[in-house]
Amino acid sequence: MSGLLLLLIVGRVCAQSLPPIFEKNTLAQKDSRVRQYLTPTRIVWMSDKAGGSIVDAQNLLRPGIGQADLVHRDFCKMISTADVQPGILLDFGREIQGGIQLVTDQPSDQRPIRVRIRFGESVSEAMSDIDTVQGATNDHAMRDFTVQVPWLGVMQVGNSGFRFARVDLVDPNRELQLKEVRAIFEYRDIPYLGSFKSNDERLNTIWNTGAYTVHLNMQEFLWDGIKRDRLVWVGDMHPEVTTINAVFGKNEVVAKSLDHARDITPLPGWMNGISAYSMWWVLIHRDLYKNQGDLEYLRKQQKYLVALLDLLMSKTSDNKEKLDGTRFLDWPSSENPKGIHAGLQAMMVMTLEAGSELCTILDEPGQAAKCRQVATQMKMYVPDANGSKQAAALMALAGMIPAEKANADVIAQGGCERFSTFYGYYMLQAKAKAGDYAGAMDCIRTYWGAMLDMGATTFWEDFDLAWTKNAAPITELVPDGKDDIHGDFGAYCYKKLRHSLCHGWASGPTSWLTEHVLGVSVVEPGGKTIRVQPHLGDLQWAEGTYPTPAGIVKIRHEKQANGSVKSTIDAPKGIKVLR
Known part of the structure; x- marks a missing residue:
């Protein structure tokens, strides 16, 4: 399993059989996903830093268990008046798909309390209102809504893609005692069978980020986006499926989604x-x-x-x-x-x-x-x-x-300018066919890497390097004089904050690095014969694994002093390796 995902997943949840009462209920349907509860990693913003309306907010950073109790300690107190509605913005460390859990304590007023929840893939989105100015929406998934939380209890709500969550106390003249605010991370608990590592940590992170982007979109069906575009878009699936083949191997979500598209x-x-x-x-x-x-x-x-x-x-x-x-x-x-x-x-x-x-x-x-x-x-x-x-x-x-002509005359013009996160994959493939592996790797580092520089933990629906010139990262409040890279840019269906910052079609570098740097291509159906032809470019070494129906192929390439590449390949029995 990838070290990137291990940062998020500290335990595994075993699949359980349905209780006997449901065994004969043909309408009962098991969910193929599991849940993990994540504690916030930091407080990004509070409406009150003086301690008048928000008290002991740091308690929300304590690991929780999701259970109210009668001890009445270690909670955050939010106090509203007729004029003050306190709010707090929490960072859960990276993009996830799921909702949020709020655990309350025991104020003297036992009536339920209304709170407003705002999810955001960026800080600016979590701080936004639904309007026509910055483009924030509730399209496809509710990310801005008001709910009631109980007295001395637990509320779980939400189903969207987000990293940040803002909680505001809506009711006037009330006291909200928040013991815990945890993100509910929903995902398929599947191993990362494929892997990629090299002496370039930027490329390693890009490979892992592309894999994680697709993993988040492998919900009940294979979506293109976990906030917006929670649909089966068949064209968008192509780069996603190449990533799934390179990382996860066979998975039910692919056939399920292809068949759904066919049947409708x-x-x-x-x-x-x-x-x-x-x-x-x-x-x-x-x-x-x-x-x-x-x-x-x-x-x-x-x-x-x-x-x-x-x-x-x-x-x-x-x-x-x-x-x-x-x-x-x-x-x-x-x-x-x-x-x-x-x-x-x-x-x-x-x-x-x-x-x-x-x-x-x-x-x-x-x-x-x-x-x-x-x-x-x-x-x-x-x-x-x-x-x-x-x-x-x-x-x-x-x-x-000729690929060489297409690359020289069009694709390589302006470097990574006019790339797109979707078709950038096919541009990389064409550059490889032209033998321009160095140019492709440079675009991966420059174009996809720039999203990481802006705080991304998943790859975006679209991206333009020009957006970064005067932009603040998505992890911070946008200071005066800086561009909001999420709220100020975008076009077509992804204008401003409607823009999805987790889109599976943007994962192309993951399968590309496996295919061309690690050098793996399938020759015979089912991976019975594979070819391994690495192109290390400026790398000193690269290693990784590739999943096949017969098992995992392990590969390591090392550049020698004379420029040649020494390869060590360990393939399961029954798999023929060509070089």
Whole structure:
């Protein structure tokens, strides 16, 4: 298990059977997640530092047990008047998915007391109001609400993504005795089977952060965001699934989410209303089969897959894509229709080639040949990427243009400028195909690393390096003269505080570092044959593990004095390793 997660998880909760009373209740459904209760790590802000309306706030930093008692000590007292509503802002140390637990003591007034809870992925969000100025919302998950807490009892409430929580006493002329305020961390208790370490701690932290970002989104279904975008977005799943393959191996959440998207999208509909997202569904299944080798599961997709491929091929004319539905790659490229066309052309080629592979496996030779033929014909038409790094990356990966040219002419221009957290993964992949491993690693350190410099513990929905020039980190109140990197930026659907700071599609560097620096690629379905070809760049050493259905492959690379790389590989029995 990753050391990053061990910082959060100090115990394991065993799965329990349903009580006998529920055994015959077919409506009873077990949750595949567990809970951990987290004590705040610090007090960020209090409305009163003089001790008049907030007394002994440091008691909230004491480890709790979630139980009220009759000892009546070690609590924080919040006292309101007709004019004063005291509030306190707590930091739980890192982003989590879940809610909050409040344990109260025994003031003389036994009536329930109203408190306002505000969750925030940043300090500024937790200090915000729901308005149209800073963009704070309750979309997808309630993060700003008022509840009643009991006298001498426990209240558990909330279901959102957050790191910070602000608690305000709403009722006038009341005394609130808070014994504990703990975060309720909900997650899948699964081991980190894959790992990555090197002599560069920045890269190590980026790998772990990408893994943790996806882990938080592995709830009952695979979401893209734990605050906003708590939905199954199929295209967004592709980078997430590559991360899951590299870190967790096979997990039920992937198939559950892919099947959900299929079942709610009868053809000729497009998944999520976006034609590219139905293509990503095909590409995910190709990659999933390559990694897991689960033919039984793949056969369950056969009927839908063959029909979807027919639908896609019907949306071509004169070797060009003519896709309808929402035409979308990612948000930063959404105002470049020529770039979108080029990207969709490349996606059609990639999807039909993947479809041909899958149909061959599924004993559909006619469909496999048809897909292959249309893909070959579509490669004859090469549209202009129109300066889009997204489109250029896809065209390079589809083999429509030389990767070296795509990188030199478009992707490498301006360094990491005009990267995006979603399609940045495909830009990194294209740079690797061009042999520009050094440039890719520099962008990982610079672009994704800059989010860490701003206090991130998970990767964001979008990011622009320009935002950082005069910005305060998300962990502090924004001082005068500084930009609020959460509240002042963003665009499209993620303006200002609506912006998600935990988005699974941003995890690309995790699987990229495993694939290209550790050097692992799957050759035969189910990982029966893997290839290990490391590219250490400026690193002196790198080591890690890779999960396969047959077990974990252990790898270590060390750069020698003459520049060569010495590799030590320990693979389970039955796995062939190519170099």
